[in-house]
Each structure stands twice: as C-alpha cells, then as structure tokens.
Amino acid sequence: MAEQYTRFKDISISERILNTVFLLTIGLGYVVALVNMYYTHQGRDGRPGLSIEDVIINYHGSATQTRLANAINGVMEPNLKYKSDKDVILRWINNGADEPEYTEKVAPILNRDCIICHTPSINPSLPDLSNYAGAAVVAHAGGATIPKLVKVSHIHLFGIAFILYFIGKIFLLCDINIYVKRIAVVIPFAAMLLDVLSWFITKAIPEFAYVVVASGALMGLSMGLQILLSVYQMWFYSRKPN
Numbered sequence: 539m540a541e542q543y544t545r546f547k548d549i550s551i552s553e554r555i556l557n558t559v560f561l562l563t564i565g566l567g568y569v570v571a572l573v574n575m576y577y578t579h580q581g582r583d584g585r586p587g588l589s590i591e592d593v594i595i596n597y598h599g600s601a602t603q604t605r606l607a608n609a610i611n612g613v614m615e616p617n618l619k620y621k622s623d624k625d626v627i628l629r630w631i632n633n634g635a636d637e638p639e640y641t642e643k644v645a646p647i648l649n650r651d652c653i654i655c656h657t658p659s660i661n662p663s664l665p666d667l668s669n670y671a672g673a674a675v676v677a678h679a680g681g682a683t684i685p686k687l688v689k690v691s692h693i694h695l696f697g698i699a700f701i702l703y704f705i706g707k708i709f710l711l712c713d714i715n716i717y718v719k720r721i722a723v724v725i726p727f728a729a730m731l732l733d734v735l736s737w738f739i740t741k742a743i744p745e746f747a748y749v750v751v752a753s754g755a756l757m758g759l760s761m762g763l764q765i766l767l768s769v770y771q772m773w774f775y776s777r778k779p780n
Contacts, residue, residue: 544711545712545713546712546768546771546772546775547713547776554773557708558772558773560704560708561705561708561765561768561769562765562769564704564765565762565765568758568761568762572758577613578663578664579592579593579596580592580613581608581612581613581614586612586613590747590748590751593740593747593751594681594744594747595681596681596682597681597737597747597750598681598742598743598744598747599681604631604676604677604678605665605676605681606627606631606665606677607628607631609676610624610627614652617651618647618651619650619651623647626647627644630643630644631677635673635674635677635678637674640670640673640674644673645673648667648668649668653668656668656672662689662690662693663690663693665686681740681741682737682741684738684741687737687738687741690737691734694730694734695730695731695734698730698757699730701761702726702727705726705764705765705768706723706726706764708764708768709722709764709768710723711768711771712767712771713771713775714767722760722763722764723764725760726756726757726760726761726764729753729754729760730753730757732749732753733753733754733757736749736750736753737750
C-alpha cells in the first residue's frame, strides 16, 4: 500500500487558521522590509529612487564621493535641521575627515539629527554615526566594510533561514508534484545564500550588484509563491477523486 502523507485536507480548521495568520503576517513583514530597504538604500547616487548605482555605492563604494557625502547630498539631506549643516559635513569630508573637526563641528549635527536611526542598538544594518570611528568609515571612499558585511550577513542568514524553514514546512502540505515541491523549497534558500555571497563579491566587483538584485528578487518571489499557494490550497483547493 502506498505511503500516505499529510496534506492540507488532513489538518484541522484550527491548524489552517494558525498557518494562515502566520503566512500572512510573514508576507506583510516582508513587504515592510522591502519598503525599509528602499528608504535605507535609495538616493545614495544623489538621485531619488532606488537604482543599481545605489546598490553599487552601498557595497562597492563610489569613485567620486564617499557614502556619507552621497547620503547628505541625497536621501538624508531632509533629515538635517539646518541646510547649512550639509556644507559643514561636506567640508569636513573634503578636509580629510579628521577627528578634531569631527568632535568640534560634525558630532553635534550627527548627534542631533542622525543617531536616532544610525545607532547599532537601534538599526544594526545602518552605518554607525554615534562615534568618530563609525562616521569615519562612511566619510572615506569605499563601500561597506568586510566586518560590517559579516555582521549583517550572519543576522540575515540566521533570521531568514528560520522564516524560510517554517514557510517551507507549511508548503510541504501542498498537493502538487513531489519533484516540483522539492525544488521549490530549495530555491529560496539557494537564492538567499547567493544574495549574501554576492554582497562580498560586489565589494570587489561592482557589476555583481546585478546578482544582488536578481538573487534578492528570486528569494522574495519564491517565498511569496509558496505563501500564496499554501493559503490557496488550505482554503480553496480540493483534489478531484481519481
């Protein structure tokens, strides 16, 4: 006799409700994460909107401006209380971004307008502007540092791996071709690993920023399809008898 496997038709209404609210909450959380990513990374090239150049600047750096200068000239400018503060920060960068001038002129501006977000305890994915060492990193040429990428990637891998596991665990209850299912549960994990690996490669090879975008999109798309198909089969699908 063929071995029987649990499918959505075999679980209780209570389990279906629990699975559904979990999947929908994760889906909503992912949308919010995309919005946060957009506002965090857009405008680094001095133009509104998220572009491939913004991704390159974030990981590889800019040949013409530092990350801080790009942010001050772009998306972060409206956060400054006084327009003249932008010139103060840009002069400090152009003068070599030394510590005495930072302490005297720049730190008061950053402490007033920036560290509400740019503090590791609040948002570890953003540059640390709460002290000179952190500000100096983004005030000099170059993209994200290796220690920064390691820090963000380990958080990324641990957190998203758990989410993908639970989504995949629910998705396995779908009534679809077993080979399609096996490939489908692997794709988001593979895309996530490629995404993180491409961060480090983009630091050396800027053209790899396209892989960052493509792998991130593949992970989100595959995860979204698993969520949608799972919810559909839980509530609206019934297999026709043979």
